[in-house]
Amino acid sequence: xxxxxxxxxxxxxxxxxxxxxxxxxxxxxxxxxxxxxxxxxxxxxxxxxxxxxxxxxxxxxxxxxxxxxxxxxxxxxxxxxxxxxxxxxxxxxxxxxxxxxxxxxxxxxxxxxxxxxxxxxxxxxxxxxxxxxxxxxxxxxxxxxxxxxxxxxxxxxxxxxxxxxxxxxxxxxxxxxxxxxxxxxxxxxxxxxxxxxxxxxxxxxxxxxxxxxxxxxxxxxxxxxxxxxxxxxxxxxxxxxxxxxxxxxxxxxxxxxxxxxxxxxxxxxxxxxxxxxxxxxxxxxxxxxxxxxxxxxxxxxxxxxxxxxxxxxxxxxxxxxxxxxxxxxxxxxxxxxxxxxxxxxxxxxxxxxxxxxxxxxxxxxxxxxxxxxxxxxxxxxxxxxxxxxxxxxxxxxxxxxxxxxxxxxxxxxxxxxxxxxxxxxxxxxxxxxxxxxxxxxxxxxxxxxxxxxxxxxxxxxxxxxxxxxxxxxxxxxxxxxxx
Numbered sequence: 001x002x003x004x005x006x007x008x009x010x011x012x013x014x015x016x017x018x019x020x021x022x023x024x025x026x027x028x029x030x031x032x033x034x035x036x037x038x039x040x041x042x043x044x045x046x047x048x049x050x051x052x053x054x055x056x057x058x059x060x061x062x063x064x065x066x067x068x069x070x071x072x073x074x075x076x077x078x079x080x081x082x083x084x085x086x087x088x089x090x091x092x093x094x095x096x097x098x099x100x101x102x103x104x105x106x107x108x109x110x111x112x113x114x115x116x117x118x119x120x121x122x123x124x125x126x127x128x129x130x131x132x133x134x135x136x137x138x139x140x141x142x143x144x145x146x147x148x149x150x151x152x153x154x155x156x157x158x159x160x161x162x163x164x165x166x167x168x169x170x171x172x173x174x175x176x177x178x179x180x181x182x183x184x185x186x187x188x189x190x191x192x193x194x195x196x197x198x199x200x201x202x203x204x205x206x207x208x209x210x211x212x213x214x215x216x217x218x219x220x221x222x223x224x225x226x227x228x229x230x231x232x233x234x235x236x237x238x239x240x241x242x243x244x245x246x247x248x249x250x251x252x253x254x255x256x257x258x259x260x261x262x263x264x265x266x267x268x269x270x271x272x273x274x275x276x277x278x279x280x281x282x283x284x285x286x287x288x289x290x291x292x293x294x295x296x297x298x299x300x301x302x303x304x305x306x307x308x309x310x311x312x313x314x315x316x317x318x319x320x321x322x323x324x325x326x327x328x329x330x331x332x333x334x335x336x337x338x339x340x341x342x343x344x345x346x347x348x349x350x351x352x353x354x355x356x357x358x359x360x361x362x363x364x365x366x367x368x369x370x371x372x373x374x375x376x377x378x379x380x381x382x383x384x385x386x387x388x389x390x391x392x393x394x395x396x397x398x399x400x401x402x403x404x405x406x407x408x409x410x411x412x413x414x415x416x417x418x419x420x421x422x423x424x425x426x427x428x429x430x431x432x433x434x435x436x437x438x439x440x441x442x443x444x445x446x447x448x449x450x451x452x453x454x455x456x457x458x459x460x461x462x463x464x465x466x467x468x469x470x471x472x473x474x475x476x477x478x479x480x481x482x483x
Contacts, residue, residue: 036115039122046130049108050201051274053137054267054363056101058277061363063096064148064462065434070447071313071424075281075305076288082307087449088459092466092481099149099464102141109138110158125193129201132192136202136210139184143214146177147435149478150461154180170474178218185211197244199263200362205242206265209366211235212374219381220439233378239264239371247368247398251325254369255347258362262369266362269350275359279348281306282429283357290337295352298333299344302357308343309428316424322400329428345429369395369426376419380412388415395422416440456480 035041066072067085074083084090090097112134121127145152153169154176188207196203215232218224239245246261248254254262269275283301286294294300309317309330318326332343348361376391389406392415396405399422406418420440427433437443438460444450453459457480469475476482 036119039119039126042112042116042119042121042127042130045108045112045116046133049105049112049134049137050267052101052105052108053140054269054274056105056141057267058363060096060101061431062278064144066429066431067307068434068447069437069443070449071310071433072307073310075308076284077304077306079306088447088453089449090462090481092463092477094463094465097463097465098468099145099152102145103153103155106138106141106155107159109134109141110156111160113138113156114158128191129193129196132188132207133202135184135188135191136207139181139188139214140210142177142184143181143210143217146174146181147217147438148462149464150174150177150458151478152177156180168472168474171476178214178222181214182218185214199259199266200268203265205239205245206366208235208238209264209371209374212239212371212378213366216374216377217435217439220441229378229381232374233382236371236375236378239368240375245368245371247372247394249398251398252328252346254364254367255328255361262367263362263364264366264368264371266364268362269360271358271360275350277348277359277363279345279350279361279363279429280359282308282345283349284342284344286357288338288340289342290335292337293333293335293342297331298335298342299331299346299349299352300357302359305344308345313424313428314343316421317428320400322402323425324401325399325425325428329425347429364430370432373419373423373426376415380415380419383412385410385412385415388419392419392422395426399425 036045063085067082068088070086072082072086081095084094085096112130116127116130116134119127142152142154151171151174154172155166155169157164157166159167185207188202189204189211192202192204192207194204197205212232212235215224215228215235219228219232244261245264248257248260248262253260257263258266267277269277280301280303282305283299284305285303286300289298289300314330317323317329320326328346330343330345332341334341348359348363350357350359350361352358372391372394376388376395379385379387379391386408389408389410393404393406397403399405406415410418420436420442423436424433427436434443437446443460444452444454450459458478459480461478461480463478463481464475466477469477
């Protein structure tokens with residue numbers, strides 16, 4: 001099976017390499033009849049899809065989101081491309097203005113959805129698992145595309161040849177992009193076998209987390225109305241009622257037990273298979289640190305420390321000495337022999353083996369703490385203040401070791417501020433906080449680089465890579481970036 005997977009991945013690399021211009025011209029054409037023969041082909045294609053999915057978000061997960069919060073800055077050194085994102089001054093030639101990898105991932109999902117229904121499987125459940133995963137990945141990618149770029153092509157057919165129609169698509173309205181997300185989530189939920197609890201594949205839990213995330217976004221950002229809020233509540237209720245999930249007793253255990261009960265969905269990073277990702281940028285280069293301090297206590301990495309939290313964010317993370325999350329989120333150490341102070345992030349640090357850092361920590365996308373804080377946010381929106389406090393206090397009790405940390409009687413505004421503050425502390429470096437800022441309506445308030453820029457057209461969106469527009473005249477630049 002592994003050899004077959006590798007062969008299919010090689011074929012996919014040829015067939016589905018969507019170009020930066022999004023004209024999706026293919027360099028070669030392979031007959032579908034030679035590729036989609038049996039259950040093994042479809043299953044291998046599903047795992048190949050997840051390899052591409054993981055690779056697509058290995059850095060983009062932070063660039064498209066959390067790096068825009070104003071909570072991040074240079075580490076021991078910096079890069080212009082990062083500073084542009086931190087400061088929300090993103091040029092049309094920025095590397096992550098290119099949506100190529102997202103559409104390549106979508107194209108792989110589209111091909112699975114095209115061919116899998118006609119393949120004979122040993123069980124309907126096995127076929128539904130493949131299909132549910134393809135719908136989940138496609139929904140996830142379009143959800144990010146809609147939030148990052150707004151208007152964007154909605155492509156559903158799957159390209160295998162440079163002779164196909166539709167190779168030069170126009171941008172569809174954002175409403176259509178988000179509707180596709182909704183439709184794909186519904187399809188994934190209808191198909192996913194109930195017994196599946198894989199943490200690194202689509203399950204009822206991970207699909208419901210995406211459903212809650214999406215519907216909260218639609219309700220709070222896109223004026224979707226009560227139906228979206230109710231859908232978010234239904235999805236979160238299903239997750240919280242699933243006995244497969246729960247809070248770890250300690251915060252550090254979340255990141256030590258990669259397939260533990262708190263994890264609902266994560267991208268798997270495995271030694272000798274796939275390692276790295278954005279957390280590789282957060283540790284201190286080993287050559288900077290005195291020998292006695294390496295791993296005692298300084299976690300060292302294999303390359304430059306390109307970025308780190310701002311001083312202001314570190315103050316938020318460490319404002320309460322009882323908070324067990326602080327030292328997991330970051331540590332600081334003065335290295336006397338080097339006369340230097342080092343700081344690093346303990347989340348996703350991988351392992352130090354034989355003098356080498358292996359970045360094999362899974363990247364967590366959804367976990368049970370997220371479900372609880374979504375629950376608090378949903379209940380607050382429904383004016384169930386007592387229920388919101390119950391959910392919020394479950395997070396606070398683990399963090400501070402204090403029951404009913406937030407007392408009853410708090411106002412709606414105070415509870416909302418507390419939820420956002422706990423998200424800032426709970427999910428540092430986990431790729432969520434930019435979307436939280438927008439959902440809570442505080443991006444222009446919390447990010448000093450965005451102060452006074454509320455009237456800049458589409459300042460919260462990204463431009464399309466200019467190279468894409470040059471190659472595909474049917475694409476138009478994101479308004480506000482077209483000067």
